Every structure is written in C-alpha cells, then in structure tokens.
Amino acid sequence: GDSVTQMEGPVTLSEEAFLTINCTYTATGYPSLFWYVQYPGEGLQLLLKATKADDKGSNKGFEATYRKETTSFHLEKGSVQVSDSAVYFCALTSGGSNYKLTFGKGTLLTVNP
Amino acid sequence: DAGVTQSPTHLIKTRGQQVTLRCSPKSGHDTVSWYQQALGQGPQFIFQYYEEEERQRGNFPDRFSGHQFPNYSSELNVNALLLGDSALYLCASSLKGRDHQPQHFGDGTRLSIL
Numbered sequence: 644g645d646s647v648t649q650m651e652g653p654v655t656l657s658e659e660a661f662l663t664i665n666c667t668y669t670a671t672g673y674p675s676l677f678w679y680v681q682y683p684g685e686g687l688q689l690l691l692k693a694t695k696a697d698d699k700g701s702n703k704g705f706e707a708t709y710r711k712e713t714t715s716f717h718l719e720k721g722s723v724q725v726s727d728s729a730v731y732f733c734a735l736t737s738g739g740s741n742y743k744l745t746f747g748k749g750t751l752l753t754v755n756p
Numbered sequence: 757d758a759g760v761t762q763s764p765t766h767l768i769k770t771r772g773q774q775v776t777l778r779c780s781p782k783s784g785h786d787t788v789s790w791y792q793q794a795l796g797q798g799p800q801f802i803f804q805y806y807e808e809e810e811r812q813r814g815n816f817p818d819r820f821s822g823h824q825f826p827n828y829s830s831e832l833n834v835n836a837l838l839l840g841d842s843a844l845y846l847c848a849s850s851l852k853g854r855d856h857q858p859q860h861f862g863d864g865t866r867l868s869i870l
Contacts, residue, residue, distance in 0.1 A: 647798075677858060679861075684863075685863050686760075686762075686846055686861040686862050686863040686864050687799070687846065687848075687861040688861070689858045692858055732798050732799075734798075743789065743801040743804065743812055743814065744789075744791075744799070744801065744848075745801070746798030746799050747798050748796075748797055748798045749796075749797070749798050
C-alpha cells in the first residue's frame, strides 16, 4: 500500500537558517505529492504540491521537487522565519486528488529569533 | 468564500457513548473526506462521501459511520467510544473530477474520551 516516510523531528533552527525536511514515499502508479502545514490549534493548510515527475512546487519561499527516481519530495526553504514554526506533513494521493490522502507522521519545526 | 467549517470545536465524552461531528464543505465542493489525527501523528483516512454515498473507506471499524446530505454537508458518527478514539477529527472537501486540485481542510473537532 501507499506510505510516506518523513524526517523525524523536532527540528529547531535559528531565524534565517536553511531548512530541509526529507520525505520519501512508496505508492502505486504515479502519485500526486503535497506538503501541508499545521499551525497550533488549527487544521491543515496546503503549502505546495506537485503532480508529476520533475515538477517543482513552491509557495511562500518553500520549494519541493518531485523526484521519481529517488521517490522523494524534500521540502526546502532558504531562510526561515519565526512565523514558519509549525508541523509540516508530507502527503500523497495515488488515485487523483479526490482519492484518499496518505500522510507522513509530521515534522515539528521551531524557529528561534 | 467560506472554507470548510466543522462543529463542534471541542467535545468531551465518556467511554461507551456515541458522538456526532459535523462538517460543511467549502463552497462549490461536493466531496467530503474524514480523517482522524491522533496526538503527534499524521492524519489517517476514515472514509469519503460523494453523492450521499460512502465511496472509499480506510481501515476503521464499523463503529465509525457517516452520512452526506443533499447540500453536501456531512456527519461522522462514532458509536461505543473507546479511550483510543481521542483525537482531532478533520474534515476535508474537494470537487469530484477536478484532478490535481487539493483537498481543503477544516480546523477539526478535538474529541476527548474520559
């Protein structure tokens, strides 16, 4: 079945540091890949997505590239801010966007000023 | 443009009781999915409703059931509550047939079982 493996947290960085959160996946067919972010006490917000190999999703300075050869979708940001502190989830769907989402366990990011 | 709304925000129940959670999808969406997020874990898919029928189901027992109404809103019912049912329950909506469009999530209902 489908599965997502994320880098274990928590991750603690200083403001303006470089961020990488690793994500690898196992899926049937050609999945769509997503990064969702969850701020304290809130639901999930879509951060970025990629629907086919070599696509790069980007939003708010975050980027991730769909790498089919390594089955990876690592999240990166060049300079993090305190406001980026949240839990980040890598997810996939392998049957079109209306199909169920399979999530990783999440990575807690704390950015200190 | 109203997003996904869920009610109630918080709920406390005791073991053996039954609970109903409610979800209104984002305007223009017709498909509702429910997820269970245990503390410190990623969301787990429970089931999805489209055209008032359950279309997909995750690995959850029959104690978990749902319903979708003609206006696309949905309910999640859980019977014979167990301590392990304590979690954040998330509703997500989407539009059938619109591939590559992401599911939109509500803020969830926090269910605590005593």
